[in-house]
């Protein structure tokens with residue numbers, strides 16, 4: 242049986258994109274609601290003694306074109322999840338996923354964008370690109386780096402889109418076998434005319450670093466640069482939240498709190514969190530070693546979450562009062578942090594009282 246938070250997707254079609262990348266197209270209408278650039282988290286068989294493992298794959302489809310949901314998986318040499326999917330995902334097979342999540346999403350579809358992708362990093366970029374072309378009015382420039390021509394995922398689809406939208410889409414292919422590595426100075430020359438645009442970068446870290454340094458050198462501000470980093474989750478996304486002594490964690494619609502501390506040593510002081518969520522205010526005891534999300538769930542508060550590993554931003558909330566520390570953060574940038582945003586699944590209290598809002 243699927244867990245309450247998860248959905249089952251049936252594979253309708255498997256497309257061989259390149260020698261080592263396969264797209265999985267899913268059956269189903271209505272589809273799960275998602276935004277361009279978001280990803281799904283898949284429950285996969287475990288490895289090294291773990292019963293299950295979790296891997297994220299960006300949706301390469303667009304929610305605005307009417308096409309079915311699609312992810313594209315590139316084999317990683319020696320990798321567990323990517324090879325399992327490429328070897329076992331066949332039409333008719335069912336996969337369990339968490340709801341779409343992620344913040345690599347454009348604020349609207351009418352703002353001109355610069356897109357930089359490398360290898361399988363094209364997937365969320367493709368979703369943004371198709372959405373903007375179909376539903377928006379913006380112009381797009383895509384710089385797409387690959388080792389060689391045979392490694393280019395979605396080559397034909399991109400060519401067709403440039404033919405369909407000649408005035409709005411420009412695709413610059415960068416092939417390492419012909420042009421060498423996309424180093425900062427050469428990227429700066431290529432990207433200079435578009436440095437004032439909002440930019441979305443996804444691909445190997447050296448490419449994203451080089452593109453970011455090039456764009457910053459051309460005057461692009463940090464707020465205009467958005468990066469999506471690919472990495473493997475540990476698997477906690479599908480486990481139960483960490484045990485919190487519920488006798489020590491209280492919640493009320495607007496006032497009282499539980500007493501004591503839990504999830505930490507008995508004599509460790511806990512904090513009190515006042516949390517605004519969905520129009521209600523909850524006051525709960527927040528044990529010092531317990532992530533805010535776990536304390537909220539244990540107190541019966543239906544707080545949002547997905548990966549529980551600091552990777553998806555589904556649990557983002559904002560500190561209004563007091564201080565917290567985060568143990569892991571893969572998604573919030575310096576601007577978000579300066580504005581007080583935190584990830585509830587990774588946040589521990591540092592002050593006796595903390596005020597939080599989800600609005």
Ligand SMILES: Cc1cc2nc3c(=O)[nH]c(=O)nc-3n(C[C@H](O)[C@H](O)[C@H](O)COP(=O)(O)OP(=O)(O)OC[C@H]3O[C@@H](n4cnc5c(N)ncnc54)[C@H](O)[C@@H]3O)c2cc1C
Nearest residue numbers: 297298299313314315319320321322323361364471472473
């Ligand atoms: C938001 C997000 C979106 C993503 N979207 C996509 C996408 O659209 N397409 C895509 O292809 N990927 C995507 N990824 C990456 C994907 O989730 C996986 O990280 C990727 O497929 C590799 O997983 P794996 O299980 O095959 O490799 P892993 O098993 O995690 O291994 C990764 C590497 O580490 C090495 N390794 C593993 N274990 C050990 C060990 N014990 N000792 C030494 N080396 C080890 C492996 O040999 C391999 O080289 C995304 C990730 C994120 C976070």
Ligand code: FES
Nearest residue numbers: 547549552554586
């Ligand atoms: S639940 Fe994914 S970052 Fe917190």
